Amino acid sequence: xxxxxxxxxxxxxxxxxxxxxxxxxxxxxxxxxxxxxxxxxxxxxxxxxxxxxxxxxxxxxxxxxxxxxxxxxxxxxxxxxxxxxxxxxxxxxxxxxxxxxxxxxxxxxxxxxxxxxxxxxxxxxxxxxxxxxxxxxxxxxxxxxxxxxxxxxxxxxxxxxxxxxxxxxxxxxxxxxxxxxxxxxxxxxxxxxxxxxxxxxxxxxxxxxxxxxxxxxxxxxxxxxxxxxxxxxxxxxxxxxxxxxxxxxxxxxxxxxxxxxxxxxxxxxxxxxxxxxxxxxxxxxxxxxxxxxxxxxxxxxxxxxxxxxxxxxxxxxxxxxxxxxxxxxxxxxxxxx
Ligand code: UDP
Ligand code: MN
Numbered sequence: 166x167x168x169x170x171x172x173x174x175x176x177x178x179x180x181x182x183x184x185x186x187x188x189x190x191x192x193x194x195x196x197x198x199x200x201x202x203x204x205x206x207x208x209x210x211x212x213x214x215x216x217x218x219x220x221x222x223x224x225x226x227x228x229x230x231x232x233x234x235x236x237x238x239x240x241x242x243x244x245x246x247x248x249x250x251x252x253x254x255x256x257x258x259x260x261x262x263x264x265x266x267x268x269x270x271x272x273x274x275x276x277x278x279x280x281x282x283x284x285x286x287x288x289x290x291x292x293x294x295x296x297x298x299x300x301x302x303x304x305x306x307x308x309x310x311x312x313x314x315x316x317x318x319x320x321x322x323x324x325x326x327x328x329x330x331x332x333x334x335x336x337x338x339x340x341x342x343x344x345x346x347x348x349x350x351x352x353x354x355x356x357x358x359x360x361x362x363x364x365x366x367x368x369x370x371x372x373x374x375x376x377x378x379x380x381x382x383x384x385x386x387x388x389x390x391x392x393x394x395x396x397x398x399x400x401x402x403x404x405x406x407x408x409x410x411x412x413x414x415x416x417x418x419x420x421x422x423x424x425x426x427x428x429x430x431x432x433x434x435x436x437x438x439x440x441x442x443x444x445x446x447x448x449x450x451x452x453x454x455x456x457x458x459x460x461x462x463x464x465x466x467x468x469x470x471x472x473x474x475x476x477x478x479x480x481x482x483x484x485x486x487x488x489x490x491x492x493x494x495x496x497x498x499x500x501x502x
Contacts, residue, residue: 176205183268188219211428255311267300288353299329
């Protein structure tokens with residue numbers, strides 16, 4: 166077991182918060198595998214120090230500085246910076262098998278059985294199920310594969326601009342070759358699926374093992390009040406899976422904040438957008454009261470997509486709130502980006 170590891174990546178301080186919560190969630194569910202986080206050189210020292218308390222190995226990766234083929238690849242394709250950093254996980258050759266998890270994922274139960282799978286195992290992407298989602302995948306570190314991936318990356322690029330496009334291009338028989346490489350969707354449950362297929366979420370969401378806060382607004386973009394358990398702000402629309410969001414915040418507030426406070430002093434660390442993405446400039450005051458998913462059946466979004474669609478069709482769009490022009494424009498912008 167010492168030669169198998171869960172691996173994540175954080176290139177900046179905001180994603181490091183996600184990595185802290187993910188690491189804690191893996192520990193809380195008693196994983197027997199090692200925990201590794203790849204960090205960019207921009208992750209500040211106090212954050213790295215907290216990560217070292219959670220992870221077995223905090224590895225600073227600077228693809229710009231590496232002097233290897235990744236460096237050359239990046240010279241040709243500066244647009245693929247974070248992507249190339251993520252591919253770096255293939256260089257962890259002291260491990261024979263790893264499970265990569267995005268820093269915006271949260272583990273809800275022990276998932277060590279994923280190590281029974283082979284490279285490249287992943288769950289379907291909710292937006293295009295013939296592609297796999299690269300937020301959770303099983304892989305085998307190998308210098309040879311790493312080299313081939315970088316070569317693929319520089320020559321073919323990424324059809325979506327990110328690592329998911331590269332990886333789906335490279336492992337392009339995933340959809341057809343071997344069904345055992347299709348992870349069940351509950352290993353990478355994303356908000357968008359809840360939103361687009363609510364009855365399935367009601368039926369199967371209770372057995373979710375990993376939730377993925379995919380998309381522009383990350384859990385750490387919100388603000389949390391531990392007294393009232395209210396999550397607010399950070400987003401242009403109400404969170405689509407508030408129960409899981411509350412799980413994230415509950416773990417963050419109870420297990421991560423005390424460690425941050427040891428580093429930085431008594432700041433509360435509960436306000437959103439802690440040096441978060443530049444795009445998060447607008448904060449609304451939309452607030453939701455939610456209950457934790459661990460003690461309850463999966464909850465519906467504040468208003469289901471169905472309800473919202475119905476209201477919209479009846480001419481009752483929420484023009485001042487969820488359906489305001491600004492929100493619609495922002496939504497379109499995220500699709501066009
Ligand atoms: N990531 C990072 N810094 C960034 C963007 C992404 O470290 O600025 C890492 C992080 O592990 C993140 C993963 O790359 O979870 C994929 O990006 P993201 O989760 O934002 O993409 P999404 O899942 O929303 O498509
Ligand atoms: Mn993600």
